[in-house]
Structures are given as C-alpha cells and as structure tokens.
Amino acid sequence: MERVGGLEARAFANPRADRTARFRPEQAAVINARAVHAAHAEISRWPGYAPTPLVSLPALAREAGVAQVWCKNEGLRFGLGSFKAMGGSYAVLRHLVEHLRTSGHAVTSADLIADRFRERTAAITVTSATDGNHGRSVAWGAQLFGCRCVIYMHAGVSVGRVRAIEAFGADVVRVQGNYDDSVRVCADDARRLGRQVISDTAYPGYTDIPRTVMHGYGVMVEETLTQMPAGVRPTHLFVQGGCGGFAAAIHGRFWELWGADRPRLTVVEPVRADCVYRSGEAGHPVAVRGGLETVMGGLACGEVSMVAWPILDVGTDVFMAIGDDWAIRAMQRLAAGPSGDLKIVAGEAGAAGVGGLMASVATESIRRIIGLDDHSRVLTIISEGATDEEVYRTIVGRTPTDVIAA
Ligand SMILES: Cc1ncc(COP(=O)(O)O)c(C=O)c1O
Structure with missing residues (x-):
C-alpha cells in the first residue's frame, strides 16, 4: 500500500x-x-x-x-x-416517503420495512458514487426500505469495500479515474435511466438531498x-x-x-x-x-x-x-x-x-x-x-x- x-x-x-x-x-x-x-x-x-x-x-x-x-x-x-450509515439511508427513506406522498400514499418507515408498499418502491432505483461508506449506507437503506440500488465506485476503492456494498443487494459499477469522475458518471447514467441520485455532496442544482444526508x-x-x-x-x-x-x-x-x-x-x-x-x-x-x-x-x-x-x-x-x-x-x-x-x-x-x-x-x-x-x-x-x-x-x-x- x-x-x-x-x-x-x-x-x-x-x-x-x-x-x-x-x-x-x-x-x-x-x-x-x-x-x-x-x-x-x-x-x-x-x-x-x-x-x-x-x-x-x-x-x-x-x-x-x-x-x-x-x-x-x-x-x-x-x-x-x-457514521455514514445515518446519512444516505435517511435520504433514501425521505425520497421514498416523498415519492409515495405525491402519488397519494402517506407512509412511514415502518410501512416500508414491513414491505407494505413493495410493489411501488421496487420500481424506484436510487444511485450514488462512493469511495465506500456512503454507498454502503445508500445500499443498506435501499434494502431496508425496499427499492433498487446501483452504486458507482472508482478504481482506487478496495475489493473488500465493493463486496460489502454488493452484500446489501446493490449493483456495483466500476469507474476509471477518481471519486469525482465516479460522481459524474453516476449523474449521467441517472439522467439517462431515470434513477434518483442520493449523493452526500452537493453541486449546482442538486442541494436538497445532500442536506438531508x-x-x-x-x-x-x-x-x-x-x-x-x-x-x-x-x-x-x-x-x-x-x-x-x-x-x-x-x-x-x-x-x-x-x-x-x-x-x-x-x-x-x-x-x-x-x-x-x-x-x-x-x-x-x-x-x-x-x-x-x-x-x-x-x-x-x-x-x-x-x-x-x-x-x-x-x-x-x-x-x-x-x-x-x-x-x-x-x-x-x-x-x-x-x-x-x-x-x-x-x-x-x-x-x-x-x-x-x-x-x-x-x-x-x-x-x-x-x-x-x-x-x-x-x-x-x-x-x-x-x-x-x-x-x-x-x-x-x-x-x-x-x-x-x-
Ligand atoms: C469514514 C469517513 N470519515 C469522514 C468522511 C468525510 O465525510 P465528508 O465527505 O462528508 O466530508 C467520510 C466520507 O466518506 C468517511 O467515509
């Protein structure tokens, strides 16, 4: 090393x-x-x-x-x-609750954990770039609250950290370059494929979710x-x-x-x-x-x-x-x-x-x-x-x- x-x-x-x-x-x-x-x-x-x-x-x-x-x-x-366990997962929950609210369903975390809205949440994909811990939190939150998850990791992230995220049922995409490159690829794919980015870092036009994190x-x-x-x-x-x-x-x-x-x-x-x-x-x-x-x-x-x-x-x-x-x-x-x-x-x-x-x-x-x-x-x-x-x-x-x- x-x-x-x-x-x-x-x-x-x-x-x-x-x-x-x-x-x-x-x-x-x-x-x-x-x-x-x-x-x-x-x-x-x-x-x-x-x-x-x-x-x-x-x-x-x-x-x-x-x-x-x-x-x-x-x-x-x-x-x-x-500590990241409390950031990305919380933002995943808030996103799902808000998404269901706009379609007329008032739900709590307990409803989602009990799979009461699984049919709806399973159609939602959250995504993020990470060098390990944030992605683990997003993947865990997605598993706990019942949606899909795709995580982007740059070449420098250890295999052990990739495995830990896959263990929560997320798909992992490896990206050439550094962390900031993985952020950009993740954002581009999300736009193209209709996924919700749950990022711990804010950039112009994207600030609400990082605040929730x-x-x-x-x-x-x-x-x-x-x-x-x-x-x-x-x-x-x-x-x-x-x-x-x-x-x-x-x-x-x-x-x-x-x-x-x-x-x-x-x-x-x-x-x-x-x-x-x-x-x-x-x-x-x-x-x-x-x-x-x-x-x-x-x-x-x-x-x-x-x-x-x-x-x-x-x-x-x-x-x-x-x-x-x-x-x-x-x-x-x-x-x-x-x-x-x-x-x-x-x-x-x-x-x-x-x-x-x-x-x-x-x-x-x-x-x-x-x-x-x-x-x-x-x-x-x-x-x-x-x-x-x-x-x-x-x-x-x-x-x-x-x-x-x-
Ligand atoms: C273990 C650990 N400590 C500290 C930080 C720094 O957090 P932030 O990127 O919000 O400054 C991170 C970010 O991933 C982290 O994984």
Whole structure:
C-alpha cells in the first residue's frame, strides 16, 4: 500500500473565521435543530439503532498535554462501520416517503420495512458514487426500505469495500479515474435511466438531498450532548474532511447551539485530497485535481460540497492537512490503547481526526495555531471502524477481533 505524505502536517488559522458571527439563515438552511431532531426521532426507531459510545481516553490526553480527549466511536454504527450509515439511508427513506406522498400514499418507515408498499418502491432505483461508506449506507437503506440500488465506485476503492456494498443487494459499477469522475458518471447514467441520485455532496442544482444526508449526521451531536458530563463542553473539535459535509453538519449544530462558545474546529484532510484546505486558502471553493491518493480512502474527495461551504467558510478555525503516516499512527495508537485507554478499532479515514490531534501536538507551531493547552477538552470522531478488515490487518498487524479481544 502506497503511503502518501509521510508525517507531513501543515495547518493555518482561517483568516475569515468569525467566532462572534451569528448562525445565519444561509447556514440554518443547511442544518438546524428542527431538521436534526426529526432525523434523530426517525433514525432512533430503526431496527438495530443504538447510540455509539463516547469514550474518554485519559492516556491519549496526557500524551497530548490536554485536559481531556473524547472519541465518539462511529465504527459501531448500525453494524455498517461508519457514521455514514445515518446519512444516505435517511435520504433514501425521505425520497421514498416523498415519492409515495405525491402519488397519494402517506407512509412511514415502518410501512416500508414491513414491505407494505413493495410493489411501488421496487420500481424506484436510487444511485450514488462512493469511495465506500456512503454507498454502503445508500445500499443498506435501499434494502431496508425496499427499492433498487446501483452504486458507482472508482478504481482506487478496495475489493473488500465493493463486496460489502454488493452484500446489501446493490449493483456495483466500476469507474476509471477518481471519486469525482465516479460522481459524474453516476449523474449521467441517472439522467439517462431515470434513477434518483442520493449523493452526500452537493453541486449546482442538486442541494436538497445532500442536506438531508447531513441531517442524519447531526444525530451524532444529539447523542454527544447527552453523553458528555453535565455542564462540560469541548473546547476543540477535530473532524476529518472529505467533501466537508460531515464537518459542516457537526460544527453547524454546535454553532447553532452554543454560538461563540462552540468548540474551535480543525478540519483535517489528507495532503493530496485537501480540497477544504485549498478552498480555505482561496476564500472560495476550489477543486483539487489528480488521483487524490491517500490511505484515508473515505477522505479522497477533490471538491467541497457546496452546501457545506457556507458553514466551513466562516466556521472553521483551522484548516489542516496530514500525511498518511499520521492516520496510520493514530490507528495503531487507538488499537494499542496503552495505560488503560480503551482499545478502539479505527479505520484509515476514521482515525484521521486523532491523527490530526497527534500531528498538532508533535508540531509546536501547529499546536499554537490550534490553541491547545493543558485546559483543552478535545472532541474527535472515529468516523469509521475497520470497514475493510484486510486493509486494517495490513496496517495494524492484527484483526479487529484480536484488537477488541486484547
Ligand atoms: C469514514 C469517513 N470519515 C469522514 C468522511 C468525510 O465525510 P465528508 O465527505 O462528508 O466530508 C467520510 C466520507 O466518506 C468517511 O467515509
């Protein structure tokens, strides 16, 4: 496996960050309490729902010289292995409910799960491009709610991740090129064949569904609020960036809730797939071209989601890019769990937030930019578990089962 960027780490303070700025209507149009509460009420009724754990890692906090590190472990989400389980599937459900409503049928998720409208839903095909986790969520949602599904995956996505999607009954189409190429082929085929695109990234003329996907992600914040010790808030948030939807959903909710007291957001990306970072430098969305090579597969996006940008533009405090070895170190550190820290199975993209924290404390200039000190309370999200067990074993040297058993 080629590692890109080694232990490189770069970061800069966002010159447009405005911590006193109100959460404005253009941001609330993307994510807001009402939409997230609706998603939470819906998703928490699905079979297999359980809040993912929020784990305190005191030894990691000591090593980092901060007061506290919390990791929310999305590897345990719905047995799908990532937070994405709540985004694409939720958007599939909303699409089916809306489609049936316009043909005169008021249906609930329970009706669809019980196959009461199968004849109608089986005629609908949802589709998406993915580098793994989003497609898994769409395919799972299609299976759960009873419609057809076609998923597009670029050449760099591992065979294990293709198999995982096929296991949910979806057809998989392989596409030459990178993630953004697969997005375009998917959109062209959907137009031609009358399929509904369920994408986690927004582009001109296509924004409603990516917003709905982000509402599903917002459930993580609702859970975190009840899991944090009463009256305690994180001061810093490290969230990994692909197209930026994840970071914008999480941070948008904290911003709406806590205003200027929200945690300081660092968006962490791979050095060669740093579209949020580059957009932060330019002051407007810019695309990163090329192969977007990184072991952090879920983050290999070259274009910022246009609905995420209004939140990240002013809401991001620090933009950061890290080499693959930081993600790998974070995976190994989380699996080892020294000095009594709980052992956590984190996938390559999943560990990137912790990798960003480790890179920041190893680089004094970055630590200062982020403003970490011994009073800091850091919240990170392990956004995926071992979504490809073979890749995980190659990197960590043990299987996920062995890590947990140890
Ligand atoms: C595990 C994981 N973490 C983080 C992300 C980033 O999410 P977004 O593309 O919404 O920024 C992804 C995206 O696929 C992912 O799979």
